[in-house]
Amino acid sequence: MKTMRLFQSGPAEENRLQPVDLPVPQPGPGQMRLKVLVCGVCHTDLHTVEGEIHPPRLPVTPGHQVVGIVDTLGPGVSGQIKPGDRVGVPWLHGADGECEFCRSGLENLCPNAQFTGFHVDGGYAEYMLARADYVLPLPGGISDEQAAPLLCAGIVGYRSLRLSDLQPGERLGLVGFGASAHLAIQVARYWGCEVYVFTRAPEHRQHALELGAAWAGGAEDSPPKPLDRAIIFAPSGKLVPPMLEKIRPGGTLAINAIHTSPIPEMPYSLIYGERTLRSVANATYQDGVEFLRLASEIPVTATVTLYGLADANRALLDMKYSRIVGEAVLKIGMV
Ligand SMILES: [Zn+2]
Ligand SMILES: [Zn+2]
Numbered sequence: 223m224k225t226m227r228l229f230q231s232g233p234a235e236e237n238r239l240q241p242v243d244l245p246v247p248q249p250g251p252g253q254m255r256l257k258v259l260v261c262g263v264c265h266t267d268l269h270t271v272e273g274e275i276h277p278p279r280l281p282v283t284p285g286h287q288v289v290g291i292v293d294t295l296g297p298g299v300s301g302q303i304k305p306g307d308r309v310g311v312p313w314l315h316g317a318d319g320e321c322e323f324c325r326s327g328l329e330n331l332c333p334n335a336q337f338t339g340f341h342v343d344g345g346y347a348e349y350m351l352a353r354a355d356y357v358l359p360l361p362g363g364i365s366d367e368q369a370a371p372l373l374c375a376g377i378v379g380y381r382s383l384r385l386s387d388l389q390p391g392e393r394l395g396l397v398g399f400g401a402s403a404h405l406a407i408q409v410a411r412y413w414g415c416e417v418y419v420f421t422r423a424p425e426h427r428q429h430a431l432e433l434g435a436a437w438a439g440g441a442e443d444s445p446p447k448p449l450d451r452a453i454i455f456a457p458s459g460k461l462v463p464p465m466l467e468k469i470r471p472g473g474t475l476a477i478n479a480i481h482t483s484p485i486p487e488m489p490y491s492l493i494y495g496e497r498t499l500r501s502v503a504n505a506t507y508q509d510g511v512e513f514l515r516l517a518s519e520i521p522v523t524a525t526v527t528l529y530g531l532a533d534a535n536r537a538l539l540d541m542k543y544s545r546i547v548g549e550a551v552l553k554i555g556m557v
Contacts (some may be wrong), residue, residue: 223348226534229281231273234542237535238271246349249296254354261345262287262370263537263550266480274481277340286313286338287373288345289366299354309357310373312510315342316353330504358510361518371524371549372517379406380513381505382478386451390414395452399426401549403455407433408522418445423544459485471495478502526551
């Protein structure tokens with residue numbers, strides 16, 4: 223099967239993913255094999271390729287926003303999902319189900335959690351394996367290309383909205399306007415929130431206004447009114463102090479990033495007034511179930527740019543330089 227595989231991390235400019243032909247994998251106990259139709263390209267893939275986060279083993283096949291058709295079930299797999307069904311594979315490949323985090327519905331924090339395209343091979347390939355108890359059934363009426371960005375950008379954006387404590391009707395700031403923010407804004411608007419978007423690229427500001435932002439500007443600009451909540455999607459710690467300045471007492475700033483540059487030293491007054499500063503780490507299975515239901519109810523529309531599997535390096539590079547409006551999606555197989 224055709225695969226784009228990472229053997230050694232390094233700058234995306236050096237086309238680090240190599241095209242290789244691998245045997246189609248066989249599902250083990252508790253696993254299912256999927257024929258991959260499309261796979262979204264996430265910032266986490268770029269961090270993995272560039273070595274800002276380190277997969278436990280190399281080589282590895284990235285990709286964790288996978289829409290595929292169930293092809294073969296491994297031993298002992300039973301349940302609702304059957305061969306021929308269309309499913310989604312998210313970032314969380316699986317957790318141990320036994321630790322205090324798993325037992326309290328926080329398996330995203332499980333010390334033994336494994337992630338797709340990081341601990342195990344992901345969807346930059348024609349076939350992949352997934353844990354049968356972690357794949358997400360996909361609602362009908364949504365195309366493969368539209369579904370892919372929902373599976374990480376969408377789900378993690380939804381968790382960020384929840385963890386930002388956002389209440390209906392509040393004023394929300396979104397910092398960075400790529401794959402995740404362009405989906406989160408649609409949920410926030412659905413909840414009746416006024417959304418202020420902070421991003422550099424003019425085409426991203428335009429995209430935000432088209433999706434119903436009340437205002438779009440730069441992180442150095444002041445919004446017309448103080449914000450109740452904000453979410454930082456850009457992997458840049460230096461955005462934390464200027465965003466805290468824009469948040470009212472008692473408000474929340476959530477950081478949705480698996481990696482960011484250091485947060486500079488800042489005066490206590492920025493967080494005094496009972497402001498909350500928190501990170502968002504991964505997402506739970508339940509986040510996926512809830513968000514996919516909500517996304518089809520709203521309905522959320524993803525803006526996508528399609529690439530072939532062989533163009534995965536170019537997709538990563540376009541994302542690195544913010545040349546993509548919405549999300550890059552690799553078109554890999556057909557039913
Ligand atoms: Zn656990
Ligand atoms: Zn992701």
